[in-house]
Amino acid sequence: MRILFNICLFTLLFTNVNAQQIACVDAVNAVSNDTLLSFMRILTGLDSVAISGQKQVIESRFKNNPGNVQTEDYLIQTCISYGYQIENIPFSDIGRNIIAYKPGAINPKKAFIISGHFDAVPRTRGADDNASGTAAVLEAARVLKDISFPYTIIFAFWDEEEVGLVGSRKFAPDGPLGYWDVQLMMNLDMIAWDGNNDSLAMIHTKPIGNSIAYADSLASICKQYQIPLNPFIRNPGESATDQEAFWEKGATAIGLTEDYDFDFSPHWHLPSDSIQNCHLPYFYRMARLAIAGICEFTLRTRSVSVAEFQASKPRATVWPNPSKKELHIDHDHQFQLNEWRIYNLQGVLVDSGKDASTIAVNQLLSGMYLIEIDWANSELTRLKWVKE
Numbered sequence: 001m002r003i004l005f006n007i008c009l010f011t012l013l014f015t016n017v018n019a020q021q022i023a024c025v026d027a028v029n030a031v032s033n034d035t036l037l038s039f040m041r042i043l044t045g046l047d048s049v050a051i052s053g054q055k056q057v058i059e060s061r062f063k064n065n066p067g068n069v070q071t072e073d074y075l076i077q078t079c080i081s082y083g084y085q086i087e088n089i090p091f092s093d094i095g096r097n098i099i100a101y102k103p104g105a106i107n108p109k110k111a112f113i114i115s116g117h118f119d120a121v122p123r124t125r126g127a128d129d130n131a132s133g134t135a136a137v138l139e140a141a142r143v144l145k146d147i148s149f150p151y152t153i154i155f156a157f158w159d160e161e162e163v164g165l166v167g168s169r170k171f172a173p174d175g176p177l178g179y180w181d182v183q184l185m186m187n188l189d190m191i192a193w194d195g196n197n198d199s200l201a202m203i204h205t206k207p208i209g210n211s212i213a214y215a216d217s218l219a220s221i222c223k224q225y226q227i228p229l230n231p232f233i234r235n236p237g238e239s240a241t242d243q244e245a246f247w248e249k250g251a252t253a254i255g256l257t258e259d260y261d262f263d264f265s266p267h268w269h270l271p272s273d274s275i276q277n278c279h280l281p282y283f284y285r286m287a288r289l290a291i292a293g294i295c296e297f298t299l300r301t302r303s304v305s306v307a308e309f310q311a312s313k314p315r316a317t318v319w320p321n322p323s324k325k326e327l328h329i330d331h332d333h334q335f336q337l338n339e340w341r342i343y344n345l346q347g348v349l350v351d352s353g354k355d356a357s358t359i360a361v362n363q364l365l366s367g368m369y370l371i372e373i374d375w376a377n378s379e380l381t382r383l384k385w386v387k388e
């Protein structure tokens with residue numbers, strides 16, 4: 001876990017990602033408490049909203065209710081107004097996930113998802129569960145709309161979570177949109193209750209795919225952005241919400257929620273689950289953390305390896321990996337190799353050379369390294385390599 005974070009820091013040293021980082025900082029600064037609250041008020045029926053040109057009030061968001069369909073239409077029109085493309089996929093007569101996305105500029109097949117379920121149980125306005133997560137995903141869509149991401153960013157709103165993760169299970173990697181190579185799904189479900197005022201932010205993970213590394217990284221981002229929350233990583237994370245649908249398929253996923261273990265909302269699934277009973281300052285901070293996370297993840301990955309972006313055929317590979325005594329860099333000979341360099345995780349250059357056919361590495365300490373290949377046209381490729 002620590003290693004992944006170091007690599008992220010490390011790659012930041014080299015790559016021209018300052019502009020990207022600033023983009024995420026700006027986006028998080030643009031998160032508006034007023035906007036978050038107004039999404040919440042509309043989703044819980046406190047405020048009317050024009051949907052398809054008609055003033056409407058969203059009542060119950062439970063499946064089969066008019067409010068469920070109104071919510072879908074409201075999510076669609078809001079995300080369209082931000083410039084996103086929409087996949088509006090019915091998975092049954094009454095079930096519909098709303099998927100808003102922007103194709104990645106470099107590799108649109110790879111996708112990062114921020115999500116929450118918009119349905120609620122009957123006889124409740126479902127403010128905490130889960131207008132809170134839905135509002136945060138909408139706010140993410142609003143503040144991230146002008147950023148050009150290398151990979152596809154998806155804002156997913158699941159239907160019928162409350163009747164057994166139906167929507168997310170229909171979507172999860174082998175679902176109708178299985179053509180997206182999902183790198184990470186980050187789910188928000190109940191992010192507005194902090195009864196004991198300890199600011200605990202529960203990050204749910206499981207040892208599946210890269211889920212643990214992403215959970216750890218989200219906790220680091222919380223510190224980096226100085227968001228006053230106390231991240232707590234729960235492993236194994238909660239199965240009774242939508243990230244489970246992805247874990248079931250072996251996909252990388254994390255969940256961000258309020259404290260499910262020692263400070264569970266007493267209003268859960270009750271008519272009293274109203275905005276009045278939410279902790280709004282806590283909710284705003286949770287929304288900021290989620291948005292910082294999805295922005296950083298979707299941009300940062302770009303700096304891991306230029307070779308990755310050449311989806312079909314990387315111009316160079318390192319083998320064996322891991323290795324003990326020597327390594328080889330194979331490369332496409334239409335690209336002229338200028339120099340190779342090996343950096344340790346502290347960013348120190350430990351070796352370099354021009355002949356990449358056989359590189360002796362027995363003198364290096366065990367651990368992770370970054371290999372930078374400097375091409376004659378001044379482009380760089382960066383590859384991870386592990387010394388045994």
Ligand SMILES: [Zn+2]
Nearest residue numbers: 129130189190
């Ligand atoms: Zn929920």
